[in-house]
Amino acid sequence: MSTLASNQLTLMDLAKRLDPDGSVPTIAELLSQTNDLLLDIPWVEGNLPTGHRCTVRTGLPTAAWRLLNRGTTPSKSTTAQIDEGCGILEAWSEVDKDLAELNGNVSAFRLSEAMAFIEAMNQEMAGTVFYGNSSLSPEEFTALAPRYSSLTANIGQNVISGGSSDTDNSSIWLVVWSPNTIHGIYPKGSKAGLSHVDLGLQTVETTVGVDENAPGTRMRAYQEQWQWKCGIAVKDWRFAVRICNIDISNLVAKSSAADLIELMIKAVHRIPALRLGKAAWYMNRSCFEMLDIQRRDDVITGGGLVYSNVDGMIVPTFRQIPIRIVDQLTQAESVVS
DSSP states (O other): OOOOOTTSOOHHHHHTTOOTTSOOOOOOOTTOOOBGGGGTOOEEEOSBTTEEEEEEEEEOOOOOOOOTTOOOOOOOOEEEEEEEEOEEEEEEEEEEHHHHTTTSOHHHHHHHHHHHHHHHHHHHHHHHHHHOOTTTOTTSOOOSTTTSOOSSSGGGGGEEEOOOOSSOEEEEEEEEESTTSEEEEEOTTSOSSOEEEEEEEEEEEESOOSSTTSSOEEEEEEEEEEEEEEEEEESOGGGEEEEEEEEHHHHHHTSSOOOHHHHHHHHHTTSSOGGGSEEEEEEOHHHHHHHHHHHHHTTTTOOOEEEEEETTEEEEEETTEEEEEBTTSOSOBOOOO
8 A cells, every 4th residue: 555755735634724614724833933034134146156256355465654765665465265155945845736626725725835835944044044064064055153163263252152061052143244244145147035936737746656566656736946045155254253152951040051141242342343234143032031031130230131123123132233033043052162
């Protein structure tokens, strides 16, 4: 007896998605997350078919005082070029034509399924912005965490330890986004953002069918493709700070907990100039909750966490920098040393 592939919607799936009157309900998206950083990233078209080549200043020319009738030695600045790569995030949906048409509202049924795909793409992208590593997974782009992964390297001055030596750690990030600091990229000649192609009714090959020994069977299905071509360019590493080694269990228990307010103050002072881009904090819900509690405990001296109106939305801020909740920031980071 054949087993239907798990990536195909079934009659049971359909039954779970219909109201008693046969209409498509509004599904409670219990798996949805908050990953607000996607609203902050500026996107720049790359100058390479597969990414972007950044040119950065690595040395300044020499200036000298001189006496009359005496010259100075000519000098020059030096530069270096860094190639930043992009990845292709993709998802496909294939829904059996007869299954989609059972309830009489094909459009509503397909839209309901499409919302789940968009959420999945957003979650994967948000996680990859922080943890993507092309050295370990060549299909990904190299993100922030692999770059800010040492306390002792040159970039280490922008990596601040919260003191943990355990394994249930998380990080808080301060990033200043702009085309001259840190920004998103997409390949030359392509389009920015998530693209969607509705291929309509197609004849697709399936791995199961009436004859389980058949090499491949066919069916008519509604087919859709989602694709996102992008990467991250760190043009000037000084404009991001990672507060790592934050022990979540200690933080929640308020026992030997990291002083988030002090650490965030330190992070602010590692940025050369906040005005050179759009600055934002990124942390998960546990860190945000405990920051709020530490602020309350420290309210007499002023914790610095306030709520401000930004673009019509009430958002929390620290030192007038908005705080974004990113559910994709894990609580199981290894110790950064």
